[in-house]
Amino acid sequence: MIALLKNRREKRFVYPGAEIRFDRTAERGRGADLEGVVHQGIETGRMRLMVAACLFGLAFSVIGGRLVQLMVVRGPGEPVAVVSAEDTPIETRMARADIVDRNGLVLATNLPTVNLYADTRAIPERDRLRAIAVLPTLFPELTVADLTNKMVPGRAFIYLRRNLTPSEQQSVNDLGIPGLHFERSERRVYPAGRLVAHVVGATDVDNNGIAGLEKAFESKLTSSDLPLRLSLDIRVQHAIHRALQDSIDHFQAIGGAALVMDVETAEVVAMVSLPDYEPEKIGAASEDARFNRATLGVFEMGSTFKLFNTALALDAGLKLSESFDARNPIRISRFTITDFHPEGRWLSIPEILMYSSNLGSARMAVAVGTDRQREFLGRMGLLDAIPFEIPEVGRPLVPNPWREVSTMTISFGHGLSVTPLHLVTGVSALVNGGLLRPPTLLLRSPETTPAGKQVLTTQNSTAMRALMRLVVEAGSGKNADVKGYYIGGKTGSAEKEGASGGYSKSAVRTSFVGVFPMTKPRYVVMAMLDDPKAVKGTYGYRTAGWNATPTVGRMIAEIAPLLGVQPVRGDPAVQFGPQLVQQVGLRFAEPEGGRGVSR
Incomplete structure (x- = not known):
């Protein structure tokens, strides 16, 4: 120590x-x-972190660049690559643009899907036979015989089924059969279904347009990402479709058509043809269901044509006070012209339209002359096919030669056949101040609305509005009136063509074309029923006053609020002037209704 x-x-x-x-x-x-x-350890760790950060940054840069290339740099026309049976890229069709109504609601769009195909070169024989036996249990529309013919050994690419659902795709995957592959694809779907079938049309299995707007705008739909915006209002379309179907069912008709048009822009706001079809199942639809009665069918429109005959008389300088003999039948050639409900006296121009006199109309047309009649109807666009966006457009059947008997019968809607679209377009010009504009299914802005062609003077257009109101107030159109809207229009009943020529006495085609409000027209509404029957409450009648006329009345009552049209306030006579009101004989009283027996 x-x-x-x-x-x-x-x-x-x-x-x-x-x-x-x-x-x-x-x-x-x-x-x-x-x-x-x-x-030294700390410096080494720091260096490693910097290297790792740089690598991650580089990876994210590559991914980001690829995303920019795919989403921004790639042009709209550049095809998308998919894997084929040989595992090499193949081109698929570009997505079709949406079709929407005037409010942006989707009427047609694409959904991603897959197609099932087989490469039998990669399928062992045992698995090939198993696929032939098992696939029909997953897809009942496939048969063993059909698959046996398709899945021949050595074939590189065989479509087996298109548009599989995710669950169907999983079921095929669960089979574990090599050589069965999936191809990315798109399926055209129509959320509104048959409601817009004859307008929108349809596509085939390869997504190519084959009818309606799908066919007419094939190039535009496949080259643009912007939706095709229509003039249709799906709310109005639904109301018109339902009302027309109800009338077809009630009056036991075999079909019908209806149109709603804006008189200022000539936009078609609703267009229905019944029967119709499911666009996604157009291949299974009957020929009658695919036929568009509203634009492709050409028909003799009956007494609705008296509107054009009356406008012709005014255009030729005849006065409203002029009268024509409607006492006795007219016999010309092999025809005899009579009135459905004869008045047996001379009738003024307003009375001829109100009572729907064939005799008065025929004599009035003869007084104007054949040449002037043909020129005026041509000016109204009733002698040629209408330029329209869909391919299903009919051409009028015009008499040739155009004799005096043709002049007489055309005056009351026989001897000249047009489409309902012709009728609605022409009536729009009669009431909007005399401007004829081409109809359209595409939304128009004030800048894109055509100026129109002046086919009738403003004064005569105002007179026609007053005369059309008279028909509803005191004539055959009483059953179309809706309180507060002062509807005007004209009925039409035409005997259908017989199977062996001539006319059938047992089948008719009825129609009513109405305008509202007559004080300041906004819309034309037209309904046509193909071969309606007399039912309880029509007292044995099957003419337009009993079926097509109340149909339009119900349509207007439902769609007017949807379109924002308010009931007329104040004195409606102010819009016409006291002299015209007196000449026409208007009272602007609400019709009592219930007696629509005239043609």
Whole structure:
């Protein structure tokens, strides 16, 4: 212990048999070495983190660049690559643009899907036979015989089924059969279904347009990402479709058509043809269901044509006070012209239209002359096909030669066949101040609305509005009136063509074309029923006053609020002037209704 204390100052400790030294200099050296090792480790970790960060940054840059290339740089016309049976890229059709109504509601769009195909070169024989046996259990429309003919060994690409659902795709995957592959595809769907079938049309299995707007705008729909915006209002379309179907069912008709048109822009706001079809199942639809009665069918429109005959008389300078003999039938050639409900006296121009007199109309047309009649109807666009966006457009059947008997029969809607679209377009011009504009299914802005062609003077257009109101107020159109809207219009009943020529006495085609409000026309509404029957409540009648006329009345009552048309306030006679009101015989009273027996 004494030795230990004695050598303490020298930092030397002596134990029996041993000597230990603590050197402060060596201790400081070892600390410095340890500190260097730690510093070097930290620097190495920092370098590794920097390298890893750079690699991650590079990876994200590559991914981001690829996304920009796919989503921004790739042009709208560049095809998308998919994997084929040989695992090489093949081109698929570009997505079709949406079709929407005037309010932006989707009427047609694409949904992603897959198609199932087989590469039998990659399918072992045992699996090929199993696929032929099992696939019909997943897809009942496939048969063993059909698959046997398709899945011949050695074929590289065979479509087996298109547009699989995710669950169907999973079921095929679960089979575990090599050589069965999926091709990315798109399926055209129609959320509104048959409601817009004859307008929108349809596509085939390869997504090519084959009817309606899908066919007419094939190029535009496949080259633009912007939706095709229509003039249709799906709310109005639904109301018109339902009302027309209800009338067809109630009056036991075989079909019908209806149109709503804006008289200022000539936009078609609704267009229905019944029967119709599901656009996604157009291949299974009957020929009658695919036939568009509103634009493709050409028909003799009956007494609705008396509107054009009356406008012709005014255009030729005849006065409203002029009268024509409607006492006796007219016999010309092999025809005899009579009135459905004869008045047996001379009738003024307003009375001829109000009573729907064939005799008065025929004599009035003869007074104007054949040449002038043909020129006026041509000016109204009733002798040629109407330029329209869909391909299903009919051409009028015009008499040739155009004799005096043709002049007489055309005056009351026989001998000249037009489409319902012709009728609605022409009536729009009669009431909007005399401007004829081409109809359209596309939304028009004030800048894109055509100026129109002046086919009737403003004064005569106002007179026609008053005369059309007279028909509803006191004539055959009473059952179309809706309180507050002062509807005007004209009925029409035409015997249908017989199977062996001539006309059938047992089948008619009825129609009513109405305008509202007559004080300041906004819309034309037309309904046509194909071969309606007399039912309970029509007292044995099947003419337009009993079926097509109330149909239009119900349509207007429902769609007027949807279109924002308010009931007329104030005195409606102010819009016409006291002299015209007196000449026409208007009272602007609400019709009592219930007696629509005239043609």
